[in-house]
Amino acid sequence: MWGFGSTTGALEAAYAQAFGKGISLSEQQLVDCAGAFNNFGCNGGLPSQAFEYIKFNGGLDTEEAYPYTGKNGICKFSQANIGVKVISSVNITLGAEDELKYAVALVRPVSVAFEVVKGFKQYKSGVYTSTECGDTPMDVNHAVLAVGYGVENGVPYWLIKNSWGADWGEDGYFKMEMGMNMCGVATCASYPIVA
The missing domain is CATH 3.90.70.10 (Cysteine proteinases)
Known part of the structure; x- marks a missing residue:
């Protein structure tokens, strides 16, 4: 990663x-x-x-x-x-999606990492969920930018900007299911204070 x-x-x-x-x-x-x-x-x-x-x-x-x-x-x-x-x-407390949500809502976009597993690269749209990925620091293997959150068809999600270009996913973004630290999305999350 x-x-x-x-x-x-x-x-x-x-x-x-x-x-x-x-x-x-x-x-x-x-x-x-x-x-x-x-x-x-x-x-x-x-x-x-x-x-x-x-x-x-x-x-x-x-x-x-x-x-x-x-x-x-x-x-x-x-x-x-x-x-x-x-x-x-x-640094967001390991796995604390409530802290991550607060930071994304009130501070700024947050760097997050998660585990990319088979099938993720083919994501096109909708809320991504998987039973195959882990959520420990040793599992995460790809860093991205959490920029927002929402609900689609009753499922809460993180809106995340990927680094694979605008032709991938939903114009370069994807939605990751929120509430279960899906694929470790809140495991290695942090944001900077700049000058």
Whole structure:
């Protein structure tokens, strides 16, 4: 699992909320530079660890200054190109969907992780549910961005932005059943506080 899209998505939302304007942040910096924080370049990482890296590092460069290449590279971070700084991050209590719901409703989009199991990649629409996935930190393998919630046909759901492009799912989004920590959606959830 790698959460750089989830991480930068949460940071960009926090930045827009704090400063009233948009920004595009470097995913490549996370791939190239965050290894000491248990992130593994193109082979995976967690948003919570990426937030810690950015806090320790002093910031994350803009996408314009440090563009995405899609492969592991040498760290080229430059203090002169920082787009955002992380003051701290908030980790949702493991499995606490009530805390996640509060954060999504009243704070901002939240980086979450869940277990992708067979059949998920073919999701087209509706509320996704599965009896095949786990909900422990060892089960989750894909980081995404929880942006809202609702009810469809009597089933409560999380509205989640995936990183597989607008041609996948419902214009790049999916609905995950809420209320049972489905596939671990509230197991590794966090969001940043930016400056």
